[in-house]
Amino acid sequence: MADSTCFHCGDECGNNGVKFDDKEFCCNGCKTVYEIFTSNGLSTYYEIEGKAGTTPNEIRQKYDFLDNQEIVGQLVEFNEEGVQVVSLSIPTIHCSSCIWVLENLNKLHSAITVSQVDFPKKTIRVTYKTEDFSLKALVLLLGSIGYEPYISLEEYTKKGKNVDRSLIYKLGVAGFAFGNVMLFSFPEYFEVEEFWLDQYKHVFRWLMFAFSIPVVFYAAQDYFISAYKGIRSKLLNIDVPIALGILVLFLRSTFDIVFDLGSGFFDSLTGLVFFLLLGKFFQQKTYAYLSFERDYKSYFPIAVTRLNKNGGEENVQIYNIEVGDRVLIRSHEIIPVDCILIKGTAEIDYSFVTGESEPVFKESGEKLFAGGKQLSGVLEVEVLKSVSQSYLTQLWGNSVFSKDKASQFQTLTDSIGKRFTIAVLSIATLATVFWLLTDPGLALNVFTSVLIIACPCAIALAAPFTLGNMLRIFGKHKFYLKNANVIERLSKIDTAIFDKTGTLTTSQKDTIHYEGMELTDEETALLKTTLRASNHPLSRSLYNILKSNAIMTLEEFQEHTGQGIEGKYNHHSIKVGSASYVGENQGSSITNTTVYVSADEDVKGRFVFKNTYREGMREIFDEMSDHLELGILSGDNDGEKEQLQKVLPAKTRMLFDQKPEDKLEYIKALQQEHKVLMVGDGLNDAGALAQSDVGLAVSENINVFSPACDGILDASKLRMLPRFIKLSNRSMRIIKMSFLLSLCYNIVGLYFAVTGQLQPVIAAILMPLSSISIVVFTTLATNFIGKDLKN
Numbered sequence: 056m057a058d059s060t061c062f063h064c065g066d067e068c069g070n071n072g073v074k075f076d077d078k079e080f081c082c083n084g085c086k087t088v089y090e091i092f093t094s095n096g097l098s099t100y101y102e103i104e105g106k107a108g109t110t111p112n113e114i115r116q117k118y119d120f121l122d123n124q125e126i127v128g129q130l131v132e133f134n135e136e137g138v139q140v141v142s143l144s145i146p147t148i149h150c151s152s153c154i155w156v157l158e159n160l161n162k163l164h165s166a167i168t169v170s171q172v173d174f175p176k177k178t179i180r181v182t183y184k185t186e187d188f189s190l191k192a193l194v195l196l197l198g199s200i201g202y203e204p205y206i207s208l209e210e211y212t213k214k215g216k217n218v219d220r221s222l223i224y225k226l227g228v229a230g231f232a233f234g235n236v237m238l239f240s241f242p243e244y245f246e247v248e249e250f251w252l253d254q255y256k257h258v259f260r261w262l263m264f265a266f267s268i269p270v271v272f273y274a275a276q277d278y279f280i281s282a283y284k285g286i287r288s289k290l291l292n293i294d295v296p297i298a299l300g301i302l303v304l305f306l307r308s309t310f311d312i313v314f315d316l317g318s319g320f321f322d323s324l325t326g327l328v329f330f331l332l333l334g335k336f337f338q339q340k341t342y343a344y345l346s347f348e349r350d351y352k353s354y355f356p357i358a359v360t361r362l363n364k365n366g367g368e369e370n371v372q373i374y375n376i377e378v379g380d381r382v383l384i385r386s387h388e389i390i391p392v393d394c395i396l397i398k399g400t401a402e403i404d405y406s407f408v409t410g411e412s413e414p415v416f417k418e419s420g421e422k423l424f425a426g427g428k429q430l431s432g433v434l435e436v437e438v439l440k441s442v443s444q445s446y447l448t449q450l451w452g453n454s455v456f457s458k459d460k461a462s463q464f465q466t467l468t469d470s471i472g473k474r475f476t477i478a479v480l481s482i483a484t485l486a487t488v489f490w491l492l493t494d495p496g497l498a499l500n501v502f503t504s505v506l507i508i509a510c511p512c513a514i515a516l517a518a519p520f521t522l523g524n525m526l527r528i529f530g531k532h533k534f535y536l537k538n539a540n541v542i543e544r545l546s547k548i549d550t551a552i553f554d555k556t557g558t559l560t561t562s563q564k565d566t567i568h569y570e571g572m573e574l575t576d577e578e579t580a581l582l583k584t585t586l587r588a589s590n591h592p593l594s595r596s597l598y599n600i601l602k603s604n605a606i607m608t609l610e611e612f613q614e615h616t617g618q619g620i621e622g623k624y625n626h627h628s629i630k631v632g633s634a635s636y637v638g639e640n641q642g643s644s645i646t647n648t649t650v651y652v653s654a655d656e657d658v659k660g661r662f663v664f665k666n667t668y669r670e671g672m673r674e675i676f677d678e679m680s681d682h683l684e685l686g687i688l689s690g691d692n693d694g695e696k697e698q699l700q701k702v703l704p705a706k707t708r709m710l711f712d713q714k715p716e717d718k719l720e721y722i723k724a725l726q727q728e729h730k731v732l733m734v735g736d737g738l739n740d741a742g743a744l745a746q747s748d749v750g751l752a753v754s755e756n757i758n759v760f761s762p763a764c765d766g767i768l769d770a771s772k773l774r775m776l777p778r779f780i781k782l783s784n785r786s787m788r789i790i791k792m793s794f795l796l797s798l799c800y801n802i803v804g805l806y807f808a809v810t811g812q813l814q815p816v817i818a819a820i821l822m823p824l825s826s827i828s829i830v831v832f833t834t835l836a837t838n839f840i841g842k843d844l845k846n
Contacts, residue, residue: 059072059079060079060081060106061079061080061082061085061106062078062079062080062089062101062106063080063081063085063086063088063089063101063106063108063201064081064085064106064108064109064201065106065108066081067081068080068081073085073086075090076089076093084111084201085108085111085201087111087199088108088111088199088200088201091163091200092156092200095162095163096162097156097159097162097163099155100152100155100156101152103150103151103152103155104150104151104152107149107150107151107152107153108152108200108201109147109201109202111198111199111200111201111203117385118191118194118195118198118206119191119360119370120356120357120358120359120370121189121190121191121194122191122370123370123371123372126357126358126370126372127139127189127190127191130190130206130357131190132180133182137184137185138168138182138183138184138185139182139183139185139190140180140181140182141180141181141190141193142178142179142180142181143178143179143181143193143194143197143204143205143206144176144177144178144205144206145157145172145177145178145179145197145202145204145205146177146205147201147202147203148172148174148177148179148202153172153202154172154174156200157170157172157179157202158170158171160181160196163196163200164183164188164192164196166183166184166185166186166187166188167181167182167183167188167193168182168183168184169181169182170182179197179202206357222332222335222336223336225273225274225277225332226274226329226332226333226336228269228270228273228274229270229274229275229325229328229329229332230329231266232266232267232269232270232274232325232329233270233322233325233328233329235262236263236266236267236321236322236325237322237325237326239260239262239263240263240318240321240322257312257315259318260312260318260319261312263308263312263318263319263322264308264309264312264321266321266325267305267308267321267324267325270324270325270328271301271302271305271324271328274328274332275328275331278294278297278298278331279298279301279302281294281298282294282295282297282298282299283298291473291476291477292473293468293471293475293514293515295476296475296476296479296506297331297515299506300327300506300507301324301327301328303503303506303507304320304321304323304324304327304507305324307319307320307503307507308320308321320507323507323823326823327826330516330823330826330827330830331515331516334515334516334519334523334830335519337519337520337523337524355373355389355391355442356373356388356389356391357372357373358370358371358372358373359371359373359376359382359383359384359388360382360383360385361376361380361381361382361383362380362381362382362383362435368383373391373392373442374441374442374443376391376392376438376441376442377438377441378438378439378440379437379438380437380438381397381435381436381437381438382394382435382436382437382438383433383434383435384429384433384434384435384436385429385433386429386430386432386433387428387429388428388429389426389427389428390403390423390424390425390426390427390428390429390436391425391442392425392438392439392440392441392442393422393423393424393425393439393440394422394423394436394437394438394439395420395421395422395423395436395437395439396417396418396419396420396421396422396423396434396435396436397419397434397435397436397437398434398435399419399432399433399434399435400416400417400418400432400618401415401416401417401418401421401423401432401434402414402415402416402429402430402431402432403415403416403417403423403427403428403429403430404427404428404430405424405426414430415427423436425442466518466540466543467518467543467787467790468514468515468517468518468790471514475514479505482505482805482809483501483502483505483506486501486502486505486808486809487499487501487502490811494811497811500811501808501809501811504807504808504809504811505805505808505809507808508801508804508805508807508808514793514794514797516793516826516829516830516833517789517790517793517794517797517829517833518539518543518790519539520829520830520833521786521789521793521833521836521837522539522540522543522786523539524833524834524838524841525542525782525783525786525837526538526539526542528782528837528838528841528844529542529779529782532772532775532779532844533768533769533771533772534766534767534768534769534772534775534779535766535767535768536765536766537765537766541749541765541766542783542786543783543786543787544730544748544749544765545749545779545780545783546780546784546787547730547748548729548730548731548732548748548749548780549682549683549684549729549730550683550684550685550686550725550729550730550731550732551679551683551684551686551731551732551734552685552686552687552688552721552722552725552732552733552734552743552747553685553687553688553734553735554687554688554689554690554718554733554734554735554736554739554740554743555687555688555689555695556689556690556691556736557735557736557753558734558735558736558740558753558773559668559669559672559687560667560668560669561667561668561669561755561770566664566665566667567596567597567600567662567663567664567665568662568663568665569660569661569662569663570660570661570663571652571658571659571660571661572659572660574654574659574660577627578627578629578654578659579601580607581607581622581624581627581629581654582597582601582622582629582631582652583598583601584607584608584609584622584624585609585612585620585621585622585629585631586598586601586620586631588609588612588614588620588622589614589620593648593650593664594620594631596664597631597650597662607624608624609622609623609624610623610624610625611623615632615636618632618633618635618636619632619636619637619650619651620632627654627655628654628655628656629652629653629654630651630652630653630654630656631650631651631652632650632651633650633651634649634651634661636651637651637652637658638653638656638658639651639653639658639661648663648664649663649664650662650664665695668702669770669773669774670774671773671774672702673702673703674774675773675774675776675777676702676703676704676707677704678777679776679777679780680704680706683732683780684706684708684729685703685704685706685707685708686707686708686709687699687703687707687708687709687710688710688713688718688721688722688743689709689710689711689712689713690711690712690713690714690715690718690739691712692711692712693709693711693712696709696711714739715739715740715741715742715743716742718739718740718742718743719742719743719746721743722743722746722747723746726746726747726748731747731748731749732747732748732749732750732751733746733747733750733751734751734753734768734776735750735751735752735753736752736753736754740752741763744763744764744765745763745764749765750763750764750765750766751764751766751767751768751776752764752766752768753768753769753770753773754767754768754769754770755770775844778843778844779844781843782840782841782844786837786840789833789836789840790833792832792836793829793832793833796828796829796832797825797829800825800828
């Protein structure tokens with residue numbers, strides 16, 4: 056069975072596999088899930104996609120806080136007449152089998168009436184009766200079949216978001232009006248002389264006027280507001296000439312039909328607004344199922360176990376925890392407050408906060424900080440500060456997290472828009488003066504014609520369609536950006552700074568090698584059996600690499616929290632743990648994680664755990680060093696500095712033992728002379744990510760956690776980062792080429808306008824043609840350069 060794979064989840068069964076119903080399972084948990092599915096008529100789950108499950112976890116105590124009805128009331132969406140509706144995040148949803156079984160939960164419990172999966176967001180919405188069922192029962196049911204929900208303080212505190220559909224409504228109004236106005240305009244274009252058309256010509260013109268009113272005063276209102284704010288701030292943004300063009304089109308067209316001078320330019324007006332809004336919609340279309348704004352609340356639990364004065368336990372919201380309260384912290388729980396350790400031996404993983412991968416050991420009387428994860432054993436602590444005053448929360452109070460990078464960045468479109476506006480107004484003024492001196496009757500016509508034909512519709516469309524399409528292309532390759540503005544900022548960077556732990560290294564693999572005297576077969580078998588009884592992460596890693604198949608029943612097993620474990624069998628003993636625990640003097644030069652082994656009180660050697668760097672790291676840095684300055688900014692120690700120096704380019708700057716505030720200040724100092732890209736993965740990088748010109752979070756699972764950032768990069772695609780940056784630069788070239796193409800249209804149109812020859816049919820042809828050609832050009836060009844990512 057050692058080489059077989061689990062029928063349920065596909066993991067290696069090893070020597071602890073379980074055989075049931077002529078099938079092999081890696082653990083009793085997977086076997087139990089199989090039994091649940093087959094006994095409830097859900098065996099089709101395995102027919103849809105083989106080995107689609109995940110190993111279930113023991114989660115019973117973890118969700119005791121769901122007995123608190125106040126907390127449940129905050130989590131559920133609906134709670135009336137014995138029926139509750141709740142939406143839960145399920146990060147392990149990954150295939151069609153997952154969707155199928157989760158949408159058939161009613162077969163597992165009769166209280167569940169409806170369950171619907173939103174696959175992109177990895178959420179499930181469940182409706183259930185509360186007579187003999189509860190939210191806690193639902194969560195435990197999901198956990199028992201391998202779909203444990205992700206419930207955090209963020210989920211508890213977030214309010215229902217009002218979805219802004221105003222752009223969709225405006226786009227719909229503009230599109231409806233554009234189609235109808237074009238229909239009414241056709242007889243005018245071709246000068247069709249037909250009795251009924253001629254009779255109702257004025258009716259058609261006034262209908263076009265009526266359709267244009269909601270377009271100008273509703274659909275296009277954002278352009279007028281933006282132009283007004285720009286002028287008030289003494290800035291000429293791209294919306295100034297657009298708003299001016301829309302206003303002149305409307306007034307000129309209204310003037311024409313009132314005095315029966317023609318049909319005006321209502322078709323061009325409605326078409327212009329429609330294409331502009333279409334570009335804005337295309338640019339805003341992003342990844343709603345990802346969160347780019349996560350903070351410490353994504354880590355924190357909703358409730359903790361508080362010890363009352365009678366010695367009993369109660370589950371309370373963490374915001375109700377007060378200074379002086381006694382709180383229990385169980386194994387693998389996050390410490391939500393700054394506190395003093397009262398009972399137990401703490402082994403704290405602070406990598407979320409500091410980036411240091413080494414666990415920290417604390418004893419009774421020592422201080423613990425919020426954000427650390429207790430790795431083994433139960434702790435009793437006394438609260439020193441409330442959640443809102445803890446170290447981690449204060450860290451998030453930095454003003455950098457409220458900075459709006461997009462508003463502080465001048466886009467290429469806006470920088471060109473300023474010059475374009477000045478040029479158009481200058482041409483209109485000079486042309487008007489010329490015609491006032493030569494033929495005053497044409498002066499007003501020329502002035503309005505210049506403003507109409509020079510309206511920068513095509514220029515305004517170039518960036519939205521180029522960057523919007525690049526967002527889509529990047530997303531197909533698991534590079535998700537917050538908005539299109541990030542691409543433009545990414546094209547400007549000249550310095551890239553990387554975090555080490557979790558960004559350049561991966562937690563998915565452990566590189567472990569043994570140093571010392573060779574273990575005998577009997578010692579190896581006893582060591583593996585002892586490790587089998589421990590749930591410590593290092594014990595599990597060691598257990599998986601040992602080759603012995605001889606599993607025995609221990610006569611005695613002891614686990615000393617924070618020190619190590621001991622197993623005894625047939626008058627022999629084995630100890631695994633820290634140097635002091637097994638009786639070895641550890642040298643001060645050891646910087647890697649080490650686990651020592653002794654057999655019958657005789658120290659045999661040690662297992663050294665080293666970081667495993669992601670594949671292609673050398674190629675990433677070599678490729679980026681050609682045009683960027685590079686650096687490493689790590690909260691970890693400098694134990695691997697020499698190894699990194701051998702792999703990375705010689706000019707790469709490396710700083711270690713950096714606290715979160717140190718990282719932020721370093722990035723801020725760099726920005727005095729550089730445009731900085733920061734690449735990190737956790738809370739310890741959050742300040743630097745927010746401060747940098749572009750902050751990218753690398754994530755093993757994009758749906759579970761990523762700190763506040765501008766973009767999320769799937770860890771498996773980190774090697775493609777240099778190509779993403781190059782494509783950002785190429786995207787800006789496409790926009791500039793689009794501007795040149797648009798300029799050609801404007802020159803042709805301005806010729807007709809300045810010479811007083813502009814006819815409605817010319818405007819009707821040139822304005823939509825320029826918009827459509829820009830859209831086609833940018834789409835084809837971005838698709839072409841996007842092919843580089845497939846190689």
